[in-house]
Amino acid sequence: NAGVMQNPRHLVRRRGQEARLRCSPMKGHSHVYWYRQLPEEGLKFMVYLQKENIIDESGMPKERFSAEFPKEGPSILRIQQVVRGDSAAYFCASSPQNNEQFFGPGTRLTVL
Amino acid sequence: GNSVTQMEGPVTLSEEAFLTINCTYTATGYPSLFWYVQYPGEGLQLLLKATKADDKGSNKGFEATYRKETTSFHLEKGSVQVSDSAVYFCALPLSGNTPLVFGKGTRLSVIA
Numbered sequence: 485n486a487g488v489m490q491n492p493r494h495l496v497r498r499r500g501q502e503a504r505l506r507c508s509p510m511k512g513h514s515h516v517y518w519y520r521q522l523p524e525e526g527l528k529f530m531v532y533l534q535k536e537n538i539i540d541e542s543g544m545p546k547e548r549f550s551a552e553f554p555k556e557g558p559s560i561l562r563i564q565q566v567v568r569g570d571s572a573a574y575f576c577a578s579s580p581q582n583n584e585q586f587f588g589p590g591t592r593l594t595v596l
Numbered sequence: 597g598n599s600v601t602q603m604e605g606p607v608t609l610s611e612e613a614f615l616t617i618n619c620t621y622t623a624t625g626y627p628s629l630f631w632y633v634q635y636p637g638e639g640l641q642l643l644l645k646a647t648k649a650d651d652k653g654s655n656k657g658f659e660a661t662y663r664k665e666t667t668s669f670h671l672e673k674g675s676v677q678v679s680d681s682a683v684y685f686c687a688l689p690l691s692g693n694t695p696l697v698f699g700k701g702t703r704l705s706v707i708a
Contacts, residue, residue: 488639490639515694517694517695517696519695519696519698524700524701525700525701526602526685526698526699526700526701527640527685527696527698528698529690529695529696529697532694532695540695543695575639575640577640579694583694584642584645585642585694585695585696586642587632587639587640587641588639589638589639590638590639
């Protein structure tokens with residue numbers, strides 16, 4: 485059983501461009517969480533999704549950020565018009581039924 | 597919501613030294629408590645957990661006891677190895693079961 489997959493592992497964008505981060509949960513997992521880790525800090529919760537539904541987006545900025553978890557395919561975290569402050573590691577986690585979370589390797593976003 | 601305060605590092609120890617990383621929490625009720633480990637360039641891995649008061653979680657020689665009297669969940673290891681060098685995060689659910697709130701992390705470096 486493959487673990488949580490994230491791609492790309494590294495993403496470089498210029499200010500104003502869009503960033504799309506993908507997360508494929510573990511097989512059988514229907515709950516996905518996105519976290520952001522700024523340098524030398526802990527992870528901060530952004531958004532919690534189930535298939536086709538956003539359950540909790542209280543940690544996600546209201547502007548420029550959006551997330552989806554369609555019926556088919558990976559979960560996508562989308563950042564529009566990126567700024568330097570968006571540079572961080574973005575981690576996805578999945579769980580089978582709202583319990584123990586398994587983390588992916590992360591996507592490291594660098595905004596030039 | 598719940599919160600966690602974690603001893604800040606960095607911590608540098610010689611091989612075979614005793615390790616303690618302090619973690620205290622503020623929570624409604626008695627949520628599950630977790631320690632995660634992040635090796636360089638990787639995502640988070642669950643190290644151990646405890647689901648109720650007085651439980652002791654253990655894995656790979658690490659231990660932590662859920663103490664409700666002191667609202668603590670300190671991580672300990674009797675004899676660290678160079679391979680234990682990583683960042684350690686204490687975590688608990690924000691509310692209910694998930695998502696998680698993390699401490700800022702403690703970087704451990706073990707030297708031979």
